[in-house]
Amino acid sequence: MMKYIFGLLIILSAAASLITGNGLTEAILNEPVRAVELCIYLCGGMCFWGGLMRIAESSGLTEKISSVLGMVLGKLFPGLDKNGRAFRAICMNVTANLLGLGNAATPAGIEAVKEMAKEEGAGDTATPSMIIFTVLNTASLTLIPSTAISLRIKYGSTAPAEIIPAIWITSAVSLTAALTAAILMNRGKKK
Amino acid sequence: MSFTELLIPAVTVIVILWGLKSGTDIFAEFIAGAKENLTVCMELLPTLIALITAVGMFTASGASELMTNACSGTLMRLGFPPECLPLALIRPVSGSGALAVYESVLSHCGPDSLAGKAASVMIGSTETTFYTIAVYYGAVGIKKTRHTVPAAIIGDITGFVVSVITVGILL
Known part of the structure; x- marks a missing residue:
């Protein structure tokens, strides 16, 4: 997939530059440098956040949040044992996503689908729990969108963090839409 | 000071x-976590070089x-900032591209700007x-994803549309 996106962007750029007459040399030579700058710029915040969240993890704070979340999440997974490994992995995954712990979210998520496959005997077909779980992960559930805020600071925003409430509301609405769609389609197919 | x-x-x-209360060595843990993300960041760099350059060429070429x-006529009528269209197209496929x-x-x-806030x-x-x-x-090894993709895409489209609405109302 990525090879087509990368290739298409470059070929379309070359074609457009023939139409518009805009040169590409500067972009080809300067943009990689800007990429390095951007990476270094984001690196500081990513490392600080990673360090802080590592403290949250080893001090048991994430586990605490995870067990509180379990009460809400239980309703979304009626088919799963609430004390089982699958459900616990789901709670850890959602907590990691909320806290912006990308490193921890993916392994917990993979464990969750593996355990769901065992518990529900999936074969090669996605079970309703798996669908709900995957949809939870494809809607972003981030409490603090640190990358977006860092970049807004970089480009001189007067209120870089003001977007947070709008992000929460948007996430909540899109998640509700996706979950409703998943649940309705599941019911539709059973009939 | 505001809430945000x-x-x-x-x-x-x-x-x-919380870390201090639980007796965790918060400094050692912090350093370990920061180091872990440093690796993530360095692994991100080659991808960023490829995609930032490709997107940069796409912009520079016009x-x-x-x-x-x-598309701007249709998008403007819908109140969607046209500058955010490329973001909406690449977002579901590539994180670094986005x-x-x-x-x-x-x-x-x-x-x-409206586009900047909506994109954020x-x-x-x-x-x-x-x-x-x-x-x-x-x-x-799931091959039959059933209604996962349609449900997720409904969520994404809702997200793109609602972004513009929340920015209009809140910001």
């Missing part, structure tokens, strides 16, 4: 206090403008849908 200004310092202080101009496009929107329109909300409230599905279902 307080949020990040508050989370930082809560985590530190291709991005041609594309947004072609970052590259987001950065280009911020540098061309400014973070406090979009990137913060949506995920790399297809990548996520591939990783999780790939891990257990």
Whole structure:
């Protein structure tokens, strides 16, 4: 997939530059440098956040949040044992996503689908729990969108963090839409 | 100070206090976590170089403008900032690609413009849908994804539309 996106962007750029007459040399030579700058710029915040969240993890704070979340999440997974490994992995995954712990979210998520496959005997077909779980992960559930805020600071925003409430509301609405769609389609197919 | 200004310092202080209370070596843990993300960051660099350059060429050549101009009439009537269209297209497929496009929107329109704010909300409230599905279902060999993709795409489209609405109402 990525090879087509990368290739298409470059070929379309070359074609457009023939139409518009805009040169590409500067972009080809300067943009990689800007990429390095951007990476270094984001690196500081990513490392600080990673360090802080590592403290949250080893001090048991994430586990605490995870067990509180379990009460809400239980309703979304009626088919799963609430004390089982699958459900616990789901709670850890959602907590990691909320806290912006990308490193921890993916392994917990993979464990969750593996355990769901065992518990529900999936074969090669996605079970309703798996669908709900995957949809939870494809809607972003981030409490603090640190990358977006860092970049807004970089480009001189007067209120870089003001977007947070709008992000929460948007996430909540899109998640509700996706979950409703998943649940309705599941019911539709059973009939 | 507003609520959003307080949020990040508050989370930082809560985590530190909780760590101290539980007897964790917060400094050693912090360093270990920071190191882990340093690796993530360095692994991100080659991808960023590829995609930032490709997106940069797309913008510099005028291709991005041609594309947004072609759709801008319809998008403007819907109240959708045309500059955010490339972001909405790449977001479900590539996280680094979305970052590259987001950065280009911020540098061309400014973070406090309508497009800049809407792009910020979009990137913060949506995920790399297809990548996520591939990783999780790939891990257990699920081939029949049933209604996962349609439900996830409904979520993404809702996210892009609602981003513009929340920016209009709240910001």
